[in-house]
Amino acid sequence: PPTYENLEDFSPALDSQLAENKAFSNWFNHNTAEHKIAGYRAVILSLKAPGSPPGDVTEKQLDAIAELADQYSFGLIRSLHSQNLAFADVQKSGLFNLWQALEKLNLATPNIGTLTDIxxxxxxxxxxxxxxxxxxxxxxxxxxxxxxxxxxxxxxxxxxxxxxxxxxxxxxxxxxxxxxxxxxxxxxxxxxxxxxxxxxxxxxxxxxxxxxxxxxxxxxxxxxxxxxxxxxxxxxxxxxxxxxxxxxxxxxxxxx
Ligand code: SF4
CATH class of the missing domain: 3.30.413.10 (Sulfite Reductase Hemoprotein, domain 1)
Structure with a gap:
């Protein structure tokens, strides 16, 4: 397993970011999942932006995803049968910045588990x-x-x-x-x-x-x-x- 840091599970910064930013909170609620290690969450990168072929990703997006994986999730990317990608081990304190980066890449549509996650x-x-x-x-x-x-x-x-x-x-x-x-x-x-x-x-x-x-x-x-x-x-x-x-x-x- 990755070498996890010993973190507090509660992140006050994350709490206020969620309270202040509805778009971020939508993404957090739908595109991240609980992690068994305190202070971490799993993140699903939605490859289901409206109008895009489900599961498609461009080479530019892939390059950027690889860099983000190095930065946020021990360099590991998982491919899901749902035709999305996942960063399995993201520190809660990094979620807001990661969300902003994924937004720019059109990989943060907060629709995981919904009708359009086809x-x-x-x-x-x-x-x-x-x-x-x-x-x-x-x-x-x-x-x-x-x-x-x-x-x-x-x-x-x-x-x-x-x-x-x-x-x-x-x-x-x-x-x-x-x-x-x-x-x-x-x-x-x-x-x-x-x-x-x-x-x-x-x-x-x-x-x-x-x-x-x-x-x-x-x-x-x-x-x-x-x-x-x-x-x-x-x-x-x-x-x-x-x-x-x-x-x-x-x-x-x-x-x-
Ligand atoms: S179901 Fe499989 S074999 Fe049939 S069209 Fe789709 S990809 Fe091709």
Whole structure:
């Protein structure tokens, strides 16, 4: 393990930075996680800026990330299956400066664990096996739902989006799974709801017939509206779908 310093867990400077700066506090709450060593936190670098292909990083960003890792996290960068990067061991006293540096690099979108933290395969843009594009769909969804207050109100929802039945993005275990299919040369998308890869792992239930490319983001919006109508207090999306089944979502998405 890295040679951790012996630190106090409470950082008065961090406390006042969090109280004074809403953007920093949003980032802290969503893009950092508890650490078992006092005085440290883990930081997730969001590769899910609105409009960017999920998981993409440029060579300039990578160079800068490597320098920041040297400065803040023992020179180690971890790549996560969620298509983000992590600095696992950051001192709390360095979080504010690190956040400012990540902001400049467009790597601090405070959306980890929210709807726009989409896991997406390369799809038709890059993969010769694909039936349908996936990156443009992820882009459309992340641009449509870019209001942070709305995302935070929705709570934890993951979308997993694959461009063919090989399912590289594991859409069948997404809270919302989207699978690209080919229908007579056109791109369509099958939606599943209620999948999970965590404890109580479940395959999502198919919502109904595939939805056209032009309508897929509208369909996602109808699903979210239905969830907001149906949810009980503090009930997460996955719990609501498990309680109600897919029928009410289906009625909304396929209503004329
Ligand atoms: S799910 Fe299909 S389209 Fe996407 S990367 Fe895998 S093989 Fe390619």
């Amino acid at each position: 896991i997406c395969c390369p799809g038709l843009d890059f993969c010769s096996l694909a039936n349908a594009t996936s990156i443009p769909i992820a882009k459309e969804i992340s641009e449509r739902f870019d209001d942070l207050d709305y995302l935070y109100d929705l709570g934890e929802i993951n979308i997993k989006l694959s461009g063919c039945m090989n399912g590289c993005a594991h859409q069948s275990v997404g809270h919302i799974g989207i699978l690209g299919v080919d229908k007579k040369g056109a791109e369509w998308y099958q939606i599943t709801l209620g999948g999970s890869s965590e404890e109580n792992a479940t395959l999502g239930a198919r919502l109904g017939p595939a939805v056209s490319k032009a309508n897929i983001t509208d369909a996602i919006e109808k699903i979210l509206d239905t969830y907001l109508e149906l949810r009980l207090e503090e009930e997460a999306f996955l719990q609501t779908v498990r309680r109600t089944g897919v029928q009410p979502f289906k009625e909304k998405v396929y209503a004329n």
